[in-house]
Amino acid sequence: LGNNSPSIAEMRDHNLIYAWTTGRCLDSGxxxxxxEIEYTILDPYGEAAREASKLTxxxxxxxxxxxxxxxxxxxxxxxxxxxxxxxxxxxxxxxxxxxxxxxxxxxxxxxxxxxxxxxxxxxxxxxxxxxxxxxxxxxxxxxxxxxxxxxxxxxxxxxxxxxxxxxxxxxxxxxxxxxxxxxxxxxxxxxxxxxxxxxxxxxxxxxxxxxxxxxxxxxxxxxxxxxxxxxxxxxxxxxxxxxxxxLSTDSSADWGADAVALDDGRIVVAWNGTVPQNQGERGWTASFFNNENLSGTPVLVRTDPTINFNWFDDPPGPGVNPDHFSVRWQSTMTLAAGKYEITMGSDDGSRLWIDGQLVYDRWNDCCQYWNKSVDLSAGPHIFKMEMREIDGWSWAYLVWRRTPNQVIRYAVMDSNYNLIVGPTALDNPAARTGDGYVSVTKDQANRAILTWMDYDYSSRQNLYYALLRSNGTVQTQPMIFRSSQASQPYLVSSFEGSGSTSYSWTPPAGVDNRLTLEQSAYSGAVHGDAVIDIHYSGRGGQKATGVVLTATLDPRLAYRSDTTGVTPTVNGNMVTWNLPDVRLFDQHEFILQLQVTSGALGDQIPVHLALTSTQPDLNPDDNVASVAVRVDRPLYLPLALRQ
Missing domain, CATH: 2.120.10.10 (Neuraminidase)
Known part of the structure; x- marks a missing residue:
């Protein structure tokens, strides 16, 4: 519907108003x-109720x-x-x-x-x-x-x-x-x-x-x-x-919130953030030794909540030497599946194992940070880090963070504006470059609908969707609802939280199919063809079965072909298609090709169309349509051939 910055809102009559910006040259050179901002109004079926207009x-x-x-x-x-x-x-x-x-x-x-x-x-x-x-x-x-x-x-x-x-x-x-x-x-x-x-x-x-x-x-x-x-x-x-x-106090680089109030008074706020580091950390068993090789009996065993220490030239704990000591930390973490960026640092050397596999061996190095990406499965993982201090200042550091680290986070407040759920991050492994720019709206079942796009500007391939209950639990996990197959995809929603809206319209109960034509008349020369565009759609809440389309042709017309994918029955001047079932919002379009067998110049040769189904239609008047084939002069175009 436009070039940039799409925005949508549901109107009081359940129509939908769209706005966007379109770029253009303002002079001939x-x-x-x-x-400029343009906008249009669509009916609940997505069809234009007002032509696109300029606001600016x-x-x-x-x-x-x-x-x-x-x-x-x-x-x-x-x-x-x-x-x-x-x-x-x-x-x-x-x-x-x-x-x-x-x-x-x-x-x-x-x-x-x-x-x-x-x-x-x-x-x-x-x-x-x-x-x-x-x-x-x-x-x-x-x-x-x-x-x-x-x-x-x-x-x-x-x-x-x-x-x-x-x-x-x-x-x-x-x-x-x-x-x-x-x-x-x-x-x-x-x-x-x-x-x-x-x-x-x-x-x-x-x-x-x-x-x-x-x-x-x-x-x-x-x-x-x-x-x-x-x-x-x-x-x-x-x-x-x-x-x-x-709403959030964990300094997770949160930004770009959107919010909606649900019908039960609860408020869902969603935003973009980063994956908190050291997810799954549950404390470490730390064993300190008064030697550099972890030998003998530890002189101190304690629980450390995390590994982030700077002891300078002091001892790391009671009974431990300030120099020539070593320490082993061990813990079991339960992690989500994904790629993790692991950063380890120490003065002096250190090494790290995960599930018995050596990840880092910097035992003979000193005084810097090291980074590595590791693929981990969902579930528990055993971490073990060892570090030694020779002399001088000492410090140790270990963090991990799942990548990509841009995620959608959310929280729920009660009707008194108190935080009752979250902040919680959604897990979306399909977003290879991270998640970004969330919009929030609600449905008629008291649930919050979250939609967003890929974070990376250079590769926006997918649009995503998740459904939250008012108690903060996820009913529908993040999923792709639209994907681009372009070699350089750029599929975007709103950057300002306006990429989705409520949709409170209730479709009519029953079958309501509609038959429409692009034009009232189509051109065709004698012994030539006329091409007719035919549309039919589903507008009722009940599925239409036994759908039949019939075209009644004037004797001066003959059936040639069509693009329905269904082989019709041709009986004299009547062409009949047995079409697939039609559901709400179904949109079908095909081309009917007819031959003009005879006629005088300027003749208007009629074609009558009728759409029926096993069930009675709520609005039978829009199940019939007529079109004319106008007999025109054939147009000959010059063709140059070069051997």
Missing amino acids: CSRYGY DYSAATLDTYDYDPVMAVAPDGRIGVLWRQHRYNQSNDKFNENIYFAVLGSGGAILVAPTNLTNNGVWGSYSDIGVPGFYNPRISAAGDNPFFIAAWSRSEYGPPSGNCTSYCAIEDIWYTVRDSNGVMVQGVSKLTNDSPGYEDGYRYPALATLAGDKTLLAWTRSGVHGDIYYVILNSWGSVVRGSQP
Whole structure:
């Protein structure tokens, strides 16, 4: 449906609105370029209810103008709020300007509130300039009962030197505003977070979810040294009614959350993160020896929770020498199947076995880290690490992490906004380069639907899906639901959490097949052929069996062939196909080729089509169609042959 940044939302009438950006040259010489937002409305069957239209049109723009990342929400009154970021670029001085824009569409798709600049930023500059803001990650949600939209985004810029930061002092914060469905301001543009200049912290990737009781969850990523997910609760007017709370605190480099409220009041939040290191670690039996070769009786035996020590020139424990000692750690870990990156380091030498197989032998080396990839099966594995210290400072280190390390993580909160499940990582071995950019919605059975894409920009081959119950258990493990066979695949969903939506429409009970034709008339010359495009589809909740298509031909027409894959019965002027069963959402198309045996120029020769099934059809009027074959002059094209 477009080139970039697809977004989807279910409307109040169960139609679906799609938006995307399309790039094009803005002048004949392509000296100016732009991305414009387009949108369309589809009915519940996926067929166009409104033709594609432009929300933004930069034909008259004098500068390169790019709209990115459109996101949408549907208010209780049926109106649709659209939010996006705009980037303008001046080629003559290599400067840019960015802002966040907002528009409102009616339930039929008409533009009710024209694109409106929410941030009113007039500053131009380059990315390295102080005080030149960039705007990212637009998100929007609708209030539960009021016709309000809550919009959020992240703003990033460099500030002047401050405190310990002497240059390139980054400031990243979450901003938000509330507008009603007429575009009128309810809550002005407000800063939610308060970043300090530097890289210790930063606030980005907002996420919004409409909650019961006219509340909204606003989550974000606290980056820098933390990499965790935080959230607040807002009311419909934009006031904070519950202050900042963490959802993840394990510094797993979490980012890019999306969220949904289920019908039982629980809230599912999903995000992108890294696989925690040392999964399965259960403590180590550590045996220390007052010699360098692990001989004799250990002078100290203890349990170490992990192997990450820096003893400097002190002894590692009571009764152990500060120099000329050795230690053996042993433990059994239960791991998931996969490839693991194992990092070992020590001063002085060390070695590592897994299940009796020597992985590292650095007994005669010193003072560095070593990395190796190892394939491990699911289940328990016996780890043994040995280390020796000659003299001077001593330290030991061992970590492992399954690769690829980008995963989808999630948590569940109760209706009082308390964390009750997680954070938990989904296991998706099919994602060879890692998982990224998750979107979350819900189904009618009180379950959360998670969809996402491959993490690696250079190889996005698959789209993935998982289904979670409201208690946090996984009903459907991660699976591929769409795959690209291209040599250089680039299959993407939304980068802003808008890649999926609810689908609450209920199909009609019974059989409802539909027969349609591409055109009302097709051309054919006498003794030539006419080619007719025929479509039929399933629109009812019940499977149609005994499906029969009949074509009644005028005597001036004769059956030649078709592409159904079914051999028809031809009896005089009647052609009959016994077709496969038709189910809900089935779409079939084939070509019927007829010969014009006689006729005068301009004749309209009729063909009548009828689609039937064993079961009665809910709408029999759309099971019949007629088309005309128009007798035209034959067209002769010159053909040059060279021997």
